[in-house]
Amino acid sequence: TIFSEDFINALDAIDDENLRFPKQQEPYEHQINSWKILIEEKKSIAVTTGTGSGKTECFMLPVLYDIYQNCRSSEGVNALFLYPLNALIESQRKRMHAWCTALGGINYALLTGATPERPGSNSHKKEGLPQLISREQIRNTPPQILFTNPTMLEYMLVRNRDVQILEKSQGKLRWIILDEAHTLTGSKAAEMALLIRRVSVAFNVDLKNLRFAITSATVGGENVSQLKRFMSDLCGIDPEQIVVI
Numbered sequence: 001t002i003f004s005e006d007f008i009n010a011l012d013a014i015d016d017e018n019l020r021f022p023k024q025q026e027p028y029e030h031q032i033n034s035w036k037i038l039i040e041e042k043k044s045i046a047v048t049t050g051t052g053s054g055k056t057e058c059f060m061l062p063v064l065y066d067i068y069q070n071c072r073s074s075e076g077v078n079a080l081f082l083y084p085l086n087a088l089i090e091s092q093r094k095r096m097h098a099w100c101t102a103l104g105g106i107n108y109a110l111l112t113g114a115t116p117e118r119p120g121s122n123s124h125k126k127e128g129l130p131q132l133i134s135r136e137q138i139r140n141t142p143p144q145i146l147f148t149n150p151t152m153l154e155y156m157l158v159r160n161r162d163v164q165i166l167e168k169s170q171g172k173l174r175w176i177i178l179d180e181a182h183t184l185t186g187s188k189a190a191e192m193a194l195l196i197r198r199v200s201v202a203f204n205v206d207l208k209n210l211r212f213a214i215t216s217a218t219v220g221g222e223n224v225s226q227l228k229r230f231m232s233d234l235c236g237i238d239p240e241q242i243v244v245i
Contacts (some may be wrong), residue, residue: 001036003065010102019098022185027057034058034213037243039065044212045242046231047183058245059213063175064099064106067068067144069090072105076168076237078144079175080199083155084183085229086112089147093131099128107131108145109138110151137166150195155201157195166202173203176235183187193234200236207236 011021027035030049037043039062047058063079071078083089089110100106109115109132119134132143142165148156158163176196178184184192200207212235224244233238 002032002039003061004069007065007068007103008081010104013100014098014102015043016098019095021057021061021099027196028054029053030054033243033245035062037061037245038211038213041243042211044210044231044235044237044242045214046227046242047213047215048244052178055215056095056166060096060099061176062146062213063177064103065105066174068103071144071172071174072103074144074172075141076144076170076172076174077146077165078205079146079177080153080173081145081147081150081179083147083179083182086114086149089149089180096147097131103165106145107143108139108147109133109143110134111138111146111148111156113152124139142168150192153199154195157198168208170204171198171217173205176210176212176215178212178234181231181234189230189234193236196234197236208238208241210235210237212237212242 006090008023014020024105030047031054034045034047035058038059045058049199050057067078081089083094089112093110096108097110100108100153107130110171115138116134118136119128132141138146139162156165176199178192200210212231214234216230228239228242229241
């Protein structure tokens with residue numbers, strides 16, 4: 001048993017069939033491996049299984065479990081989910097909403113170009129929970145989980161009005177998730193590597209204390225050492241800390 005019973009029961013009790021994580025479900029081997037490595041060994045992973053093979057659960061469950069166990073009802077960003085496209089963020093939002101609602105004490109937000117400055121009204125604000133729906137809310141009470149894209153993250157690190165997010169998250173960042181890592185080639189990969197290092201400085205955390213998960217359906221799993229080196233250069237961590245799944 002990797003997860004606690006109360007955690008599993010909460011996700012099993014979700015009404016919507018499509019969003020529920022049933023406890024009688026038999027996980028794939030790559031999911032179990034990912035969970036053990038991230039939770040028990042506290043290492044980072046690169047997941048290279050095919051489309052539709054449950055890659056999202058490989059990292060989303062461990063991140064939620066870690067926050068559920070250690071950071072519930074707290075303020076400040078514990079996990080950054082970086083997606084190259086906003087459409088990919090939106091596809092994960094429903095599940096994250098259902099899971100955070102079921103677990104309680106965990107908030108999340110989407111910070112994209114479409115995130116409004118202020119919530120429409122107080123009732124609108126309350127209805128959104130556990131999602132923080134405006135930039136104002138994200139600044140006032142930074143959520144534990146922040147979905148964003150590299151461009152918005154870049155802005156967040158330099159914008160005066162976003163300083164609050166960083167101030168309230170000092171030393172609290174624990175996870176960085178990079179989805180669709182195969183889109184990071186050439187100068188894009190170099191920019192992301194520098195962005196990750198700036199994030200560690202801005203959030204006042206050591207890269208070696210962060211857990212990373214990178215996913216890709218198209219990066220070949222046949223050259224494990226090459227993939228480890230790529231991830232090591234990208235994330236600024238020791239190849240020994242990385243397991244390819």
